[in-house]
Amino acid sequence: MQLLQAAIELYGTRPYEQVSIDDIAAAADVSRALFYRYFSSPSEIYVAALRFAADGLIARFAAPAEGPLLDQLRSLIGEFIAFAESHAAAFVALLRGGSVVATAETGAVVDDVRRHAVAEILARAGVKEPSPLALLTLNCWTAVVEGTTLTWLQERNLPRQDLENWLVDQLLAMVSATAAYDAGTAKVIGTVARP
Structure with missing residues (x-):
């Protein structure tokens, strides 16, 4: 755990190529030998650190489903934003993992977070068999959320509550546009829009 947390902090502030085993061991205040007791290579701890960060974020999606869908x-x-804000380094490392050091393993970790987010929204909306357009819409929206949150973490030029509301409004706008082409989505958006 200590090694993973140190690795996450380092990967959140520096590119993968600029973080050495010695850097991680020093940040965790452990010996190089102890590092190798748990991990065989820098790439192995990198994937493990991404998985650790991803699991923390996925756990946030499992909040109880209470109240109207828009409130949920x-x-x-x-x-999502609270996690990103309180674990900024982990969040940045997680999203960088899918593009900067693209491997099958890092891509799978990032994709797993995205799949969980989309699945949670569909489950809460009561959609068991989404159309291809509905899935495309939700996948595009998760990209908007990720990119916007990364920018917000760097600039902090908008109150967090405004950011949260804007992102929900973005989802509604995207789903509304999809509803014009997809009857199933139109039915769901009609339900969501009701007070």
């Missing part, structure tokens, strides 16, 4: 969506977004 705001709660999910709030949990």
Whole structure:
């Protein structure tokens, strides 16, 4: 755990190539030998650190489903942004893992987070068999959330509550646009829009 937390902090502030085993061991205040007791290579701890960060974020999606769907969506977004804010280094490392050091393993970790987010929204909306357009819409929206949150963490030029509301409104706008082409989505958006 100590090695993983140190690795996450380092990967959140520096590219993978600029973080050495010695850096991780020093940040965790352990010996190089202890590092090798748990991990065989830098790439192995990198994937393990991403998985650790991803599991923490996925756990946030499992908040109880209470109240109207829009309130649940705001709660999910709030949990996502709270995680990103309180674990900024882990969040940055997690998202960088899918693009900067693209491997099958790092890509799978990032994709797993995205799949959980989409699945949680569909489950809360009561959609068991989403159309291809509905899935495309939700996948595009998760990219918007990720990119926006990364930018917000760097700039902090908008109150967090405004960011959360804007992201929910973005989802509603995207789903509304999809509803014009997809009857199943139109039915769901009609339910969501009701007070």
